[in-house]
Amino acid sequence: MTPTSAAARAGMRRGLIETRQTLTNGQDLFNMLFFPIVTLIVMFFMRDSTLPGTTFSLGSAAMPGVLGMQVAFAGFIGVAAVLMVEREDGTLLRAKAVPNGMLGYLVGKIVGGAVGGLIGVLIILVPGLLLFDGLTVDGxxxxxxxxAVLxxxxxxxxxxxxxxxxLxxxxxxxxxxxxxxxxxxAISGIFYPITALPGWLSAIGQVFPVYWLGLGMRSALLPDAAVVAEIGDSWRHAEMIGVLGAWSAAGLVVAPILLRRMARRESGANMTARRDRALQRVQ
Incomplete structure (x- = not known):
């Protein structure tokens, strides 16, 4: 086994261990469940409103978009928050000190983030399929x-x-x-059709992944009739793959460069300086 493959395997084990710790910690479980439960309650009270020009429940129509939002939060906010915290508390510095430690660390975060994102989607999806008429995974x-969208x-x-x-x-x-x-x-058509927004706001929303994640989830979970609320009366799968693929390619090129630079700059002195600044703010 090569050192690289050993580090990758260690990272996978680390990601699964961190996931198990999250699922057995009361505070982490509360944080995981709070947003999905609040979301389901909000969507439930929106069930009597309808999409413009249809009799389809607005709550049911918004649920797939919420799932897309959950994926975006898990991938973007989740990874950013972990890196910020573990850079300050010294976890990143300890990983750097181990041979191929940064590779194992990154693999662990990818595995943990992916499993966490999947769990978050299931927490919303399973009750949503039971509570909201019109939501179905048919075939x-x-x-x-x-x-594929996930x-x-x-x-x-x-x-x-x-x-x-x-950064x-x-x-x-x-x-x-x-x-x-x-x-x-707010401008990505999560809680209300993006076609109801001004054209310039709609254009901005379509540049970023959140809108396309919601659109992809709606194409999988909503009946074909709901497509009338979408731009061009189409689920636009090709465009969705193109935009998400472009963001994926850009991120996979830029992220390793910045992470390597961040790892090179990490030192005990820098970590101590950050800790001192934090203590000064508290005092």
């Missing part, structure tokens, strides 16, 4: 679409999260990332 094609969405968003995490050495900066993300969700 092998729908299941394959759902799986995997492509994680590949498109996790490197972006790694880029943000590599920031302060976990408190996460709020500066979270707020633009909320604004992006």
């Amino acid at each position: 092998i094609g729908a299941w394959l679409t759902l799986l 995997l492509l969405g994680l590949v498109a968003t996790m490197p972006l999260g790694a880029v943000v995490g590599a 920031s050495d302060n976990p408190r900066n996460l709020g500066l990332v979270f707020l633009p993300m909320v604004g992006l969700i």
Whole structure:
């Protein structure tokens, strides 16, 4: 076994161990369940509203978009937050000190993030299929679409999260990332059809992965009649693959470069300086 393959295997074990720890920790479980439960409640109260020009429930129509949003949060915010925190507490520095440690560390985060994203989707999807009329995964094609959107969405968003995490050495900066993300969700057709937005806002929303994740989930979970609420009365699978693929390619090129640079700059002195600044803010 080569050192690289050994590090990758160790990273996979690390990701699964961290996932098990998350599932057995009360606070982590609460954090995992809180957003999906609140989302389901909000969607349930939207069930009596309908899509413009149809009799289809707005709550049911919004559920797939919420699943796409969950994937984006898991991939982007989740990875960025972990990198910021573990850079400050010394985890990254310890990984750097081990031969091929950074490779194992990154593989572990990818595995943990992917499993966490899948769990988050299932927490919303399973109750959603039971609570909302019109939601269904009908046939092998729908299941394959759902799986493809999930995997492509994680590949498109996790490197972006790694880029943000590599550029920031302060976990408190996460709020500066979270707020633009909320604004992006508002213009991405998650809770209301993007066709109802002004053209320039709609164009901005279609540049980023969140809209396309929601669109892909809707194509897998909603009946064909719901396509009338989409741009061009089409699910636009080719465009979805193109945009998510472009973000994936860009992230996979840029993220390793920034992560290697971040790892080279990590040292005990830098970590101590960050800790001192944090203590000064507390005092």
